[in-house]
Amino acid sequence: MKKYDVVIVDDHLLFAQSLKGLVDSFEEFNVLFHANNGQELVDKLNTVSNTPHIVLMDVNMPVMNGIEATAWLRKNKPEIKVLALSMEDDENLIIKMIKKGARGYLLKDIHPTELQTALQEVIDDGFYHTKHVSKILQKSMHGMVKNESQLSDNELRLLELVCSEKTYAEIANEMYLSPKTIDGYRESLFKKIGVKSRVGLVLYAIKNGLYQL
Amino acid sequence: MKKYDVVIVDDHLLFAQSLKGLVDSFEEFNVLFHANNGQELVDKLNTVSNTPHIVLMDVNMPVMNGIEATAWLRKNKPEIKVLALSMEDDENLIIKMIKKGARGYLLKDIHPTELQTALQEVIDDGFYHTKHVSKILQKSMHGMVKNESQLSDNELRLLELVCSEKTYAEIANEMYLSPKTIDGYRESLFKKIGVKSRVGLVLYAIKNGLYQL
DNA sequence: TTAGAAAAGGGGAAAATTCCCCTTTTTTGT
DNA sequence: ACAAAAAAGGGGAATTTTCCCCTTTTCTAA
Numbered sequence: 001m002k003k004y005d006v007v008i009v010d011d012h013l014l015f016a017q018s019l020k021g022l023v024d025s026f027e028e029f030n031v032l033f034h035a036n037n038g039q040e041l042v043d044k045l046n047t048v049s050n051t052p053h054i055v056l057m058d059v060n061m062p063v064m065n066g067i068e069a070t071a072w073l074r075k076n077k078p079e080i081k082v083l084a085l086s087m088e089d090d091e092n093l094i095i096k097m098i099k100k101g102a103r104g105y106l107l108k109d110i111h112p113t114e115l116q117t118a119l120q121e122v123i124d125d126g127f128y129h130t131k132h133v134s135k136i137l138q139k140s141m142h143g144m145v146k147n148e149s150q151l152s153d154n155e156l157r158l159l160e161l162v163c164s165e166k167t168y169a170e171i172a173n174e175m176y177l178s179p180k181t182i183d184g185y186r187e188s189l190f191k192k193i194g195v196k197s198r199v200g201l202v203l204y205a206i207k208n209g210l211y212q213l
Numbered sequence: 214m215k216k217y218d219v220v221i222v223d224d225h226l227l228f229a230q231s232l233k234g235l236v237d238s239f240e241e242f243n244v245l246f247h248a249n250n251g252q253e254l255v256d257k258l259n260t261v262s263n264t265p266h267i268v269l270m271d272v273n274m275p276v277m278n279g280i281e282a283t284a285w286l287r288k289n290k291p292e293i294k295v296l297a298l299s300m301e302d303d304e305n306l307i308i309k310m311i312k313k314g315a316r317g318y319l320l321k322d323i324h325p326t327e328l329q330t331a332l333q334e335v336i337d338d339g340f341y342h343t344k345h346v347s348k349i350l351q352k353s354m355h356g357m358v359k360n361e362s363q364l365s366d367n368e369l370r371l372l373e374l375v376c377s378e379k380t381y382a383e384i385a386n387e388m389y390l391s392p393k394t395i396d397g398y399r400e401s402l403f404k405k406i407g408v409k410s411r412v413g414l415v416l417y418a419i420k421n422g423l424y425q426l
Numbered sequence: 427t428t429a430g431a432a433a434a435g436g437g438g439a440a441a442a443t444t445c446c447c448c449t450t451t452t453t454t455g456t
Numbered sequence: 457a458c459a460a461a462a463a464a465g466g467g468g469a470a471t472t473t474t475c476c477c478c479t480t481t482t483c484t485a486a
Contacts, residue, residue: 010321012300018231025234087225087300100469109225154463165413167442189446198443199473200378202415206426213420237484243470245436393435410442411473 003030004123005050009041009069010034010058010085015108019056026116028123029054038064042072052080054122057102059086060212067100074101081122090209091136100159104128151192158185162201163211178209216243217336218263222254223247223271223298228321232269239329241336242267250274251282264293267335270315272299272306280306280313288312298328303347305421313353317341320392364405369423371398375414376424 006029010016013036020031032052035041038061043050055073059066070082072112084097084105094105103122110130121128150158154175161171166184172179190196193204205211216416221241226249233244248254251274256263259372268286272279283295297310297318307318316335319328323343334341364372367388372383381399385392387401403409406417 013230013324014235014321014328017325018228018235021234021238022227022231108227111226112230115227148305152463163412163416165408165410166240171440178465180467181463182362183444183466184464186443190444194446196380197378199376199415201412202377202412205418219471231433232474244439365433384470390434391436396435399473409474 003028004119005030005052005117005139007032007034007041007044007052007055008034009036009038009055009061009066011036011061012058022112022115023056023119026119029116029119036064038059038069038072039159041069047079051077053082054119056085057082059084059088059097067096070097070102081126083118083122084130084177088209092208094136095135098133104130105131105133106130122153152185152188155189155192159189159201159205160184160211162198163184163205183186183200215334217241217267218243218245218265219332220245220254220257220265220268221247222268222274222279224249224252224274225271226363235325235328236269236332238330242329242332251277251279251285254282255285258290264290266294267332268293268295269298270295271299271388272310280309281394283310283313283315294339296331296335296341303346303421307346307349311346317343318346319343320345328356364402365398368398368402371395372414373404375399375411375423378419 006023007020008016008023008031010019016034018037020034023029023031032050033048035044040063041055042064057066057070061069064072066084066086070084071082075083082102082103084094085108086093086105087108089107095106095183096133104118104127106118107130110118114130117127118130154177158171162173166174168182169179172182175182186198186201189201193201197200197205200210206213221229221232221236221244223232227234229249229421231246233247236242236244239248244360245263248257249320253276255277263420265309269328270279272280277285279299283297285293286293295315297307297315299306299318300321302320310318315374317331317340320343323331325327327343331341331343370388371384379387380394381395382399385395388395397415402414406414408414408417415424419426
């Protein structure tokens with residue numbers, strides 16, 4: 001029987017290596033290769049003739065992260081199915097990955113047998129949603145998740161820059177905008193997010209993974 | 214040849230499982246059992262007659278974390294050697310674990326062969342320091358690491374409360390102290406930590422786990 | 427017990443943040 | 457081409473943060 005080819009994209013070498021052992025131990029699957037980040041995946045797919053059926057994709061990675069890599073795959077290799085596998089249990093991150101094309105989102109603390117089930121279902125049904133992911137998707141359909149997609153690009157940019165010791169004047173300078181414009185963005189962010197101080201913005205940005213510590 | 218027994222303590226099941234596979238593949242080592250957190254380790258060590266030579270200890274875990282578990286081991290099972298294995302690359306955390314008795318601190322992105330080397334050296338020499346850990350220890354000996362142990366109780370308390378939308382006046386009220394006293398603590402924290410704004414304090418507190426999101 | 431250190435508190439002011447209400451410029455849909 | 461909407465910018469002021477230098481109270485060790 002032909003095995004399905006899996007590619008692992010993860011910057012934690014130890015995890016990736018042992019994950020490979022686990023996946024290889026599954027009857028129906030076989031690890032084709034491993035990439036340390038999104039960019040390495042893209043490079044390897046462009047040179048190697050063999051394309052995998054499934055990519056097990058970490059989300060937080062240096063150089064090119066899982067979101068960008070998944071977007072690239074959908075555009076350039078749409079036949080490859082992406083299964084996200086991350087430590088981050090974050091509603092917005094999960095939604096973002098699925099919007100970009102991930103067929104499911106597993107947390108790294110799942111049971112090994114669930115990984116096998118997930119891989120098989122992605123092959124058979126085209127997706128695999130854990131109960132947890134289903135619940136988040138349900139909520140997001142009803143607008144229960146404050147998704148930052150309703151924040152403008154500049155507001156998002158400010159939200160990141162606010163997580164620093166820069167003053168608003170310095171931030172305005174960096175964004176080539178008037179301090180008054182920045183003040184407007186700030187006010188808008190306060191309203192949309194529901195906070196009343198810069199510290200509130202910082203806390204929100206960090207909780208929602210918009211600012212990487 | 215008798216193999217050395219290893220116990221894995223990690224709340225990420227998938228990682229733990231595949232790590233077990235890796236360790237079992239080493240000639241000289243054998244995984245005795247796995248615990249999901251420090252408390253489970255303590256329970257199992259108290260019921261099982263067999264004690265391991267080495268514990269591979271994650272740091273961030275629910276219920277009882279790696280620091281508490283390592284402290285318990287030093288007090289109750291000093292013959293067991295702890296090797297920390299974590300994602301967290303944080304100077305204070307590394308120092309804290311080693312102070313509590315860890316024989317080394319590995320990051321989860323090391324190469325699998327280095328894990329084998331580390332296990333072997335912990336058995337042979339009693340410790341294994343990566344270049345990274347050695348550098349941090351060297352720095353800490355020269356007071357180059359800003360360790361939060363030199364922050365007073367009130368300063369630490371303020372550092373937590375600062376991670377909120379409260380004003381300093383409100384914080385003063387909550388701590389039953391004059392706003393001016395709080396102002397003094399704040400100034401002292403700025404100096405000790407090396408920041409110049411409240412956002413700087415928030416970022417420091419979060420990076421160092423002093424404030425739980 | 428008594429001097430010195432540490433903790434707590436204060437005055438005052440410049441800088442930064444927050445808030446509200448308003449104008450100009452740019453973009454967009456038809 | 458033009459009206460409406462969105463983005464950018466402004467005036468002005470209250471509040472909060474930040475900073476510096478100083479006094480009083482409390483703890484601590486000789």
